[in-house]
Amino acid sequence: MPNMSLNKVKMPEQDPKVRNKNFNEVALGYTKEQAMEEATRCLNCKHKPCVSGCPVNVPIPEFIKELTKGNLEKAYELITKENNLPAICGRVCPQENQCEKVCVRGIKGEPVAIGRLERFVADYHMQKGEKRNIDIKKNGIKVAVVGGGPAGLTCAGDLAKLGYDVTIFEALHTLGGVLMYGIPEFRLPKKLVEEEIETIINLGVEIQKNVVVGRSITIDELIKEGYKAIFVGSGAGLPKFMGIEGENLNGVYAANEFLTRINLMKAYDFPNSPTPVKVGEKVAVIGGGNVAMDAARTAKRLGAKEVYIIYRRGEEELPARKEEVIHAKEEGIVFKFLNNPKKINGEDGWVKSIECVEMELTEADESGRRRPVEIKDSNYIMDIDTVIVAIGQGPNPLIRQTTPGLKTKEWGGIVVEEETMETSKENVYAGGDVVTGAATVILAMGAGKKAAKAIHQKLQGDKNL
Amino acid sequence: MYKILEKEKLNELVYRMVINAPYVARKCEPGQFVILRVDEKGERIPLTIADYDREKETVTIIFQVLGYSTKLLSEKNIGDSLQDFVGPLGKASDLKKHKRVLGIGGGVGAAPLYPQIKKLSEMGVELDVILGGRSKDFIILDDKFEAICNNVYYATDDGTKGAKGFVTDVLKRLLEEGNKYDEVIAIGPLVMMKAVVGITKLQNIKTSVSLNPIMIDGTGMCGGCRVTVGDEIKFACVDGPDFDGFLVDFDECIRRQGMYKEEEHACRIGLGGD
Ligand SMILES: Cc1cc2nc3c(=O)[nH]c(=O)nc-3n(C[C@H](O)[C@H](O)[C@H](O)COP(=O)(O)OP(=O)(O)OC[C@H]3O[C@@H](n4cnc5c(N)ncnc54)[C@H](O)[C@@H]3O)c2cc1C
Ligand SMILES: Cc1cc2nc3c(=O)[nH]c(=O)nc-3n(C[C@H](O)[C@H](O)[C@H](O)COP(=O)(O)OP(=O)(O)OC[C@H]3O[C@@H](n4cnc5c(N)ncnc54)[C@H](O)[C@@H]3O)c2cc1C
Ligand code: SF4
Ligand code: SF4
Ligand code: FES
Numbered sequence: 001m002p003n004m005s006l007n008k009v010k011m012p013e014q015d016p017k018v019r020n021k022n023f024n025e026v027a028l029g030y031t032k033e034q035a036m037e038e039a040t041r042c043l044n045c046k047h048k049p050c051v052s053g054c055p056v057n058v059p060i061p062e063f064i065k066e067l068t069k070g071n072l073e074k075a076y077e078l079i080t081k082e083n084n085l086p087a088i089c090g091r092v093c094p095q096e097n098q099c100e101k102v103c104v105r106g107i108k109g110e111p112v113a114i115g116r117l118e119r120f121v122a123d124y125h126m127q128k129g130e131k132r133n134i135d136i137k138k139n140g141i142k143v144a145v146v147g148g149g150p151a152g153l154t155c156a157g158d159l160a161k162l163g164y165d166v167t168i169f170e171a172l173h174t175l176g177g178v179l180m181y182g183i184p185e186f187r188l189p190k191k192l193v194e195e196e197i198e199t200i201i202n203l204g205v206e207i208q209k210n211v212v213v214g215r216s217i218t219i220d221e222l223i224k225e226g227y228k229a230i231f232v233g234s235g236a237g238l239p240k241f242m243g244i245e246g247e248n249l250n251g252v253y254a255a256n257e258f259l260t261r262i263n264l265m266k267a268y269d270f271p272n273s274p275t276p277v278k279v280g281e282k283v284a285v286i287g288g289g290n291v292a293m294d295a296a297r298t299a300k301r302l303g304a305k306e307v308y309i310i311y312r313r314g315e316e317e318l319p320a321r322k323e324e325v326i327h328a329k330e331e332g333i334v335f336k337f338l339n340n341p342k343k344i345n346g347e348d349g350w351v352k353s354i355e356c357v358e359m360e361l362t363e364a365d366e367s368g369r370r371r372p373v374e375i376k377d378s379n380y381i382m383d384i385d386t387v388i389v390a391i392g393q394g395p396n397p398l399i400r401q402t403t404p405g406l407k408t409k410e411w412g413g414i415v416v417e418e419e420t421m422e423t424s425k426e427n428v429y430a431g432g433d434v435v436t437g438a439a440t441v442i443l444a445m446g447a448g449k450k451a452a453k454a455i456h457q458k459l460q461g462d463k464n465l
Numbered sequence: 466m467y468k469i470l471e472k473e474k475l476n477e478l479v480y481r482m483v484i485n486a487p488y489v490a491r492k493c494e495p496g497q498f499v500i501l502r503v504d505e506k507g508e509r510i511p512l513t514i515a516d517y518d519r520e521k522e523t524v525t526i527i528f529q530v531l532g533y534s535t536k537l538l539s540e541k542n543i544g545d546s547l548q549d550f551v552g553p554l555g556k557a558s559d560l561k562k563h564k565r566v567l568g569i570g571g572g573v574g575a576a577p578l579y580p581q582i583k584k585l586s587e588m589g590v591e592l593d594v595i596l597g598g599r600s601k602d603f604i605i606l607d608d609k610f611e612a613i614c615n616n617v618y619y620a621t622d623d624g625t626k627g628a629k630g631f632v633t634d635v636l637k638r639l640l641e642e643g644n645k646y647d648e649v650i651a652i653g654p655l656v657m658m659k660a661v662v663g664i665t666k667l668q669n670i671k672t673s674v675s676l677n678p679i680m681i682d683g684t685g686m687c688g689g690c691r692v693t694v695g696d697e698i699k700f701a702c703v704d705g706p707d708f709d710g711f712l713v714d715f716d717e718c719i720r721r722q723g724m725y726k727e728e729e730h731a732c733r734i735g736l737g738g739d
Contacts, residue, residue: 171551171682172684173502173551209549209551210549210550211488211551212554212683212684215492216489216551217488237684237685237686238686239687239688248691248693248698248717250721250724253689254689256687257681260681261681265508265509270728271728272506273506273508274507274508274534275508275509275681276728396686397685397703398684398685
């Protein structure tokens with residue numbers, strides 16, 4: 001008899017007043033008992049709607065079933081057949097829009113806490129599980145992966161399992177992409193990211209860090225060096241600015257810079273870490289996505305007294321994960337919905353205040369989206385000493401500028417064949433944010449997976465290897 | 466890891482190192498730079514590629530000890546390795562086969578100037594160079610420049626080498642004497658480059674400058690290195706570091722470069738850096 005409780009088993013969290021001063025993880029994860037209890041809420045539906053809601057089709061009812069029986073290693077095995085980074089996805093997937101959105105239990109009450117269960121199984125394996133040695137028969141075929149974010153890592157892992165000699169070329173000094181430099185420690189502990197990456201490297205993937213493809217070596221040169229296929233997963237790391245007056249004042253950061261200083265360069269530990277960051281007392285974060293939430297909550301943790309999120313649409317339109325919005329509110333972040341910055345004012349070259357205008361949403365247009373428009377004469381000025389711009393990122397132009405024959409969209413995204421992720425250039429594949437624009441970890445992983453499969457099919461079909 | 470193969474102290478503050486870095490050495494061109502981290506906990510600092518050897522797969526860097534990271538770097542020795550060394554970054558300089566070019570190097574700016582002048586000399590351009598520094602001891606690479614230039618002029622604050630005064634004083638004199646240049650390439654402290662442009666603009670002599678804003682990734686990801694050039698925002702790490710000096714908003718660059726003055730200072734004390 002399934003557990004018919006309407007609500008998810010609550011996950012323990014750090015008290016908001018305590019956690020908004022530290023970088024430890026906010027959500028503490030289920031105990032084994034809690035996980036097993038939540039697992040009994042699953043009805044083990046025959047038609048498995050949840051699975052089709054997951055971009056990588058994790059066999060959800062099957063792994064949950066093993067969990068109810070206490071077979072944690074078996075559950076882990078089932079998940080990792082489809083998902084190489086379960087501890088990460090269990091934490092950062094926007095589950096409410098994916099697997100949990102279509103869970104039958106969600107029709108009346110809360111859906112099964114699929115993400116939390118996935119996280120529990122992965123964490124348990126990391127702490128207690130035995131290291132598995134997979135027997136891989138090498139086929140001697142070289143494949144290059146550009147970028148060590150979730151898309152690249154997934155593609156590399158899958159190809160390595162199939163026997164390919166995979167090399168990841170990464171521009172930074174560490175792998176992980178946004179998982180390392182963007183998403184903060186309190187949401188995704190870096191040690192855990194490193195461990196999940198380690199399991200992929202242990203499949204025999206070679207890593208070349210500090211290589212900027214397009215500068216240190218080009219795609220064409222990689223082909224010349226004998227890489228039979230190339231997967232480009234270089235992400236969407238180019239920050240956008242608003243183009244308003246005062247954006248170059250001291251004290252204005254792109255969210256990428258702010259978060260990179262703190263996550264990648266560990267500026268929160270300055271001066272033990274030599275990279276500094278300036279947070280100030282009153283911080284305005286512009287934008288409403290995950291990036292904005294992360295920047296705001298990070299600023300709060302680093303001692304800012306007042307942190308505002310300025311978003312030009314309403315609360316319903318916030319693109320961030322729901323859980324992060326709730327957490328941000330609990331931690332004392334102030335949301336200013338339907339507000340848009342017009343100008344940043346300075347004094348002696350430093351940010352002094354921000355001028356905003358109030359907005360209202362118009363009727364939905366044909367696309368179904370309600371456009372925000374300014375309310376006349378509603379401008380006002382707010383004293384502020386730091387501004388963090390988090391209004392989106394686009395693909396970095398370096399690769400498209402240095403790869404003749406690679407078709408891209410007007411906004412810079414690489415054009416691919418949807419079924420195979422192959423680009424306009426033969427044997428060059430792409431996936432993740434560089435194709436879709438800033439999206440999600442799991443979509444990037446799904447793209448990496450799809451490309452790995454297509455690369456395998458193509459290379460096996462090609463008898464002239 | 467990137468091994469240090471040579472180390473030489475050029476003066477009290479300036480060091481030259483030759484580093485084994487195959488990816489950088491194979492592709493780099495004058496005007497490009499690297500970003501390095503000395504050790505595992507290190508800061509990412511940009512340094513211009515002062516010279517390279519494609520066959521030996523080595524890259525030369527010349528740096529001035531300024532704060533924590535450059536001090537740490539100066540304490541490394543031959544045989545030690547650097548944690549990270551990524552490049553070549555930035556755009557290669559757009560070097561034209563002009564008739565006559567004037568190079569101006571202020572302090573350690575002589576180091577990034579050298580590869581550009583060397584390349585121009587290989588292209589057959591007639592070259593004059595002005596090198597400046599606090600005193601005779603702070604002039605670097607003079608012999609290297611003298612070997613490939615028609616004239617090398619000097620300016621020192623104390624008059625111990627060449628004219629007493631600034632490189633801009635020599636620049637003014639050369640122009641007054643009727644010397645004609647198709648282009649001026651100025652690399653040094655921002656205030657120096659600003660002053661040079663102030664003079665060359667009057668005679669409309671095209672002037673290239675090399676900007677050195679604070680950088681982190683060097684790939685266009687953080688936006689920290691943004692500078693205003695003309696009416697546009699440029700990322701110095703991918704769109705530069707060389708820009709048309711007439712269009713650069715130097716005052717903004719100077720202001721933004723000082724953003725961490727207090728912290729860098731605290732850091733130096735806290736860590737016994739200087
Ligand atoms: C602050 C922040 C919070 C987020 N929160 C969430 C969340 O909660 N949930 C969620 O699902 N998604 C979230 N996202 C989005 C998610 O992180 C991305 O969609 C995902 O990381 C995309 O993966 P990717 O592999 O395509 O690219 P990336 O993760 O961007 O990785 C690209 C990698 O390629 C490297 N690279 C780039 N150019 C080159 C080059 N020329 N040569 C070599 N290497 C190169 C980069 O250094 C990087 O390591 C967040 C993003 C940010 C910035
Ligand atoms: C593209 C580029 C090329 C460069 N090439 C060279 C080179 O060939 N040789 C060389 O000696 N230096 C070069 N620099 C400058 C060099 O990167 C800085 O001197 C170095 O980062 C200082 O690090 P630090 O930790 O020792 O000093 P910090 O403690 O970080 O800083 C000490 C002082 O220097 C200022 N400062 C910080 N960053 C910079 C910067 N980027 N430029 C100038 N001042 C800064 C700080 O405000 C502070 O007052 C270059 C910079 C750029 C952006
Ligand atoms: S990977 Fe994401 S979408 Fe798929 S089951 Fe896990 S949490 Fe749900
Ligand atoms: S839809 Fe919900 S209840 Fe049904 S199998 Fe999936 S997780 Fe279980
Ligand atoms: S250094 Fe980060 S964008 Fe230029």
